[in-house]
Amino acid sequence: MLMSQHRVDCDCIHCLAKNPPFSYLTHDELEILDQNKTIVNYNPGEIIVKQGSSMTHLISFYSGLAKIYLEGINGHNLILQLIKGGDFVIGPGIYTDFKHHTSISAITHSTACFIDIHAYLEIMNQNHAFAKQSHKAENIKKISALEKIVSLTQKQMPGRIADVLLYLHDIIYGTNPFKIDISRRDLADMTALSKESVIRILKQFKDEEIIDVKGSKIEILDLAAMRHFSEVG
Amino acid sequence: MLMSQHRVDCDCIHCLAKNPPFSYLTHDELEILDQNKTIVNYNPGEIIVKQGSSMTHLISFYSGLAKIYLEGINGHNLILQLIKGGDFVIGPGIYTDFKHHTSISAITHSTACFIDIHAYLEIMNQNHAFAKQSHKAENIKKISALEKIVSLTQKQMPGRIADVLLYLHDIIYGTNPFKIDISRRDLADMTALSKESVIRILKQFKDEEIIDVKGSKIEILDLAAMRHFSEVG
DNA sequence: CGCGAGCTTGACGTTGTTCAACTAGAGTGG
DNA sequence: CCACTCTAGTTGAACAACGTCAAGCTCGCG
Numbered sequence: 177m178l179m180s181q182h183r184v185d186c187d188c189i190h191c192l193a194k195n196p197p198f199s200y201l202t203h204d205e206l207e208i209l210d211q212n213k214t215i216v217n218y219n220p221g222e223i224i225v226k227q228g229s230s231m232t233h234l235i236s237f238y239s240g241l242a243k244i245y246l247e248g249i250n251g252h253n254l255i256l257q258l259i260k261g262g263d264f265v266i267g268p269g270i271y272t273d274f275k276h277h278t279s280i281s282a283i284t285h286s287t288a289c290f291i292d293i294h295a296y297l298e299i300m301n302q303n304h305a306f307a308k309q310s311h312k313a314e315n316i317k318k319i320s321a322l323e324k325i326v327s328l329t330q331k332q333m334p335g336r337i338a339d340v341l342l343y344l345h346d347i348i349y350g351t352n353p354f355k356i357d358i359s360r361r362d363l364a365d366m367t368a369l370s371k372e373s374v375i376r377i378l379k380q381f382k383d384e385e386i387i388d389v390k391g392s393k394i395e396i397l398d399l400a401a402m403r404h405f406s407e408v409g
Numbered sequence: 410m411l412m413s414q415h416r417v418d419c420d421c422i423h424c425l426a427k428n429p430p431f432s433y434l435t436h437d438e439l440e441i442l443d444q445n446k447t448i449v450n451y452n453p454g455e456i457i458v459k460q461g462s463s464m465t466h467l468i469s470f471y472s473g474l475a476k477i478y479l480e481g482i483n484g485h486n487l488i489l490q491l492i493k494g495g496d497f498v499i500g501p502g503i504y505t506d507f508k509h510h511t512s513i514s515a516i517t518h519s520t521a522c523f524i525d526i527h528a529y530l531e532i533m534n535q536n537h538a539f540a541k542q543s544h545k546a547e548n549i550k551k552i553s554a555l556e557k558i559v560s561l562t563q564k565q566m567p568g569r570i571a572d573v574l575l576y577l578h579d580i581i582y583g584t585n586p587f588k589i590d591i592s593r594r595d596l597a598d599m600t601a602l603s604k605e606s607v608i609r610i611l612k613q614f615k616d617e618e619i620i621d622v623k624g625s626k627i628e629i630l631d632l633a634a635m636r637h638f639s640e641v642g
Numbered sequence: 643c644g645c646g647a648g649c650t651t652g653a654c655g656t657t658g659t660t661c662a663a664c665t666a667g668a669g670t671g672g
Numbered sequence: 673c674c675a676c677t678c679t680a681g682t683t684g685a686a687c688a689a690c691g692t693c694a695a696g697c698t699c700g701c702g
Binding site: 319326328 | 489503541
């Protein structure tokens with residue numbers, strides 16, 4: 177019953193159109209994708225893609241919020257990014273071992289559209305412009321991965337928390353007080369810190385009146401100071 | 410005078426042939442690359458590519474040893490990988506902002522072949538098989554970047570040193586004892602540790618008779634123990 | 643021989659984690 | 673409606689990991 181509230185019908189032609197590379201496809205090509213798709217609804221916490229499994233489909237994320245994460249050593253996960261409606265997920269397994277190298281799980285009720293990888297590869301072969309844009313989208317993600325490496329290896333706690341707050345503010349929610357759907361534990365997994373450390377830095381930022389925190393509602397009061405913390409580490 | 414010892418003449422057709430994707434090119438396509446190349450020799454320490462500069466050429470690394478690194482916060486660098494003869498370097502700037510997102514500098518006397526990016530892009534457009542293989546090569550690098558993130562964020566000192574020693578043993582030198590061309594400082598920049606910590610762990614491994622170290626000569630005595638350190642972190 | 647860069651070592655300080663206890667809020671069943 | 677429980681969040685104290693600093697060392701090289 178609860179599920180049915182979130183069950184949606186998805187038409188690829190409108191669904192994918194949100195994502196830049198797909199605007200380079202012809203109507204026929206979109207039709208092909210449309211005929212090779214599967215739509216699935218997820219409850220919070222459910223796994224959408226499991227690291228190590230075979231890559232049979234690509235994912236066009238239709239609605240909700242999910243996390244892409246690396247399963248690391250003794251139960252420690254590292255969240256690489258969050259995805260929301262309109263995001264298209266292509267992993268590095270494509271053209272290589274055709275396996276998933278990250279896991280994806282739903283944070284809120286979510287709907288994902290699975291596109292057969294063979295259909296995708298065929299279109300990549302046919303349509304240069306699309307291939308180029310697809311390539312571009314992958315590289316943009318790679319650039320942000322490089323920034324993430326710097327953040328995680330060279331910045332200390334305040335810098336990393338600043339990075340994740342700016343990410344949530346700029347990319348994910350886009351509003352200024354914003355209400356996060358993720359837990360403190362998730363914030364820890366995004367910054368490679370312990371959840372206790374996350375809480376301590378949030379409190380420190382609050383004491384310095386850079387942010388206001390009340391449970392899951394966060395407001396960045398001094399955006400300039402926050403960007404400064406992000407830069408100096 | 411010293412330079413001239415290392416100056417080499419490079420014929421793309423033989424030079425690039427070492428790298429998998431290029432075996433998919435026709436003779437004519439290789440000719441195009443050959444006519445759009447520039448060969449440059451470097452002394453140890455010299456910068457080959459500077460992070461932030463425009464990406465006008467791609468690099469086919471002909472001989473020597475060089476490091477690809479990220480310039481981080483207050484002078485801290487992070488070495489992402491080493492390259493040796495036969496390696497082809499494609500950065501994430503391609504199809505995006507056409508800038509270099511990493512720096513490359515020579516460790517030993519090195520020779521690099523610069524290939525005009527327009528020639529490369531044209532061939533990417535013409536030759537699907539090559540484009541696919543090129544894409545594959547990029548994704549393989551991306552997978553190892555993910556492993557690197559896990560290593561740097563979730564392993565502690567012995568695990569990270571084990572990773573870098575195994576990298577040098579398995580990928581770069583391929584022999585056991587091997588003589589490293591890089592400094593302790595470089596080992597530190599590869600593991601995001603201080604050079605003192607690197608030295609301490611090397612000594613600890615030596616005391617435990619897992620390795621033997623004499624200056625730049627390193628022998629892995631107990632490979633199984635080393636791989637174990639790498640896995641458990 | 644002397645110089646300088648890289649290497650090594652120990653003492654010390656900082657950063658961030660772990661552990662344990664406690665709190666608050668959201669169901670759940672009687 | 674009230675215990676009861678369960679989970680997420682919070683706090684403080686003890687601890688471990690790692691970096692910093694300062695000094696001394698080694699070795700190649702002029």
